[in-house]
């Protein structure tokens with residue numbers, strides 16, 4: 001509980017800092033958790049309390065909080081060349097090497113990378129690339145962007161317009177031309193008696209209808225997360241990408257995989273599009289690209305979009321876009337190391353090894369009378385709380401069930417995230433079996449406490 005004399009860290013945090021995506025009355029009552037350092041998957045607060053971070057920071061700290069190789073890579077690059085940009089035909093050697101590596105580990109036979117500081121900026125960059133392409137290729141009306149309800153693509157004006165969450169109405173968003181299709185969440189959106197195959201076919205038919213209504217030549221791209229992350233960890237319905245990809249291809253509409261969460265191992269493969277077996281035209285990457293040790297985003301264009309953007313840019317001399325921090329050499333050095341440790345030093349292997357235990361733990365918690373669905377892929381999952389399991393009726397929103405569960409977990413030394421009425425788990429890739437047991441034990445205890453209070 002913060003005091004009013006500004007003596008505590010919590011009061012100082014509350015007085016001078018503005019939190020994003022935070023229930024402010026709760027934080028005002030409970031106080032922020034002010035952290036000092038981390039060890040492996042644990043973080044420590046100013047009072048020395050230890051928390052197992054079952055959310056890998058914000059999905060990104062996949063190698064834990066004290067990986068020596070990442071800190072060393074950063075230090076070596078700071079010592080050699082501490083910063084540079086990627087404008088005017090100049091670029092750090094480390095960044096050149098990273099682009100090669102990113103194209104090499106991408107699903108593309110060849111391609112090009114454009115760097116940003118965040119996933120939101122990468123999505124904005126992608127949309128500007130497509131708008132630029134449309135005009136350069138004599139199709140200036142090709143501007144609409146299709147995404148899905150519950151898709152999360154970030155917070156800048158374009159990325160927020162892509163995001164299919166109602167809170168963006170508070171900003172008067174989305175901008176015109178950003179269209180949100182249905183969320184392919186069979187458990188919640190499937191109609192009575194509708195099979196999963198029929199549900200998927202309905203999602204595909206909707207896409208066909210939207211294309212027919214809007215006109216294929218007005219649509220610049222369809223952008224989708226392989227598994228929706230911040231919208232509630234929602235894997236696509238069975239066969240979803242196999243149903244929609246050919247439709248997009250037939251209409252000449254690029255399919256872009258927003259891999260900010262799924263990319264670099266989260267779903268058990270390097271990319272979510274590998275896990276769901278589809279080939280995108282471009283990839284948006286961030287988060288695990290540096291294991292969270294540096295802010296970085298990237299647009300990775302496949303061969304066709306690379307060639308077209310190159311030609312369009314040459315026709316007007318340049319692609320007039322970029323951030324001061326784009327392709328930062330320290331970020332690049334960290335990313336080279338992060339991708340190496342994920343792919344070659346056992347982190348992805350550990351994701352694969354731990355996934356059956358993670359799924360078993362989720363299934364066990366789904367036995368709880370107030371958990372309606374346990375869903376996920378690889379090391380990302382969500383448990384959906386319901387007041388009534390057979391009818392899938394949610395709890396009254398003023399009960400703030402998921403916030404209470406997350407707060408109770410925090411009190412017991414476990415960080416996990418409330419999302420709607422779900423609790424999200426996305427542990428770091430370095431987690432051990434014993435730490436996973438600790439995570440499920442603490443969460444299970446919190447569920448018992450909170451459900452006893454609200455029922």
Ligand SMILES: Cc1ncc(COP(=O)(O)O)c(C=O)c1O
Nearest residue numbers: 118119120152153154258260261
């Ligand atoms: C799929 C996806 N895209 C984009 C973003 C935005 O990334 P950032 O927060 O780095 O701007 C996020 C963030 O969580 C994300 O999950």
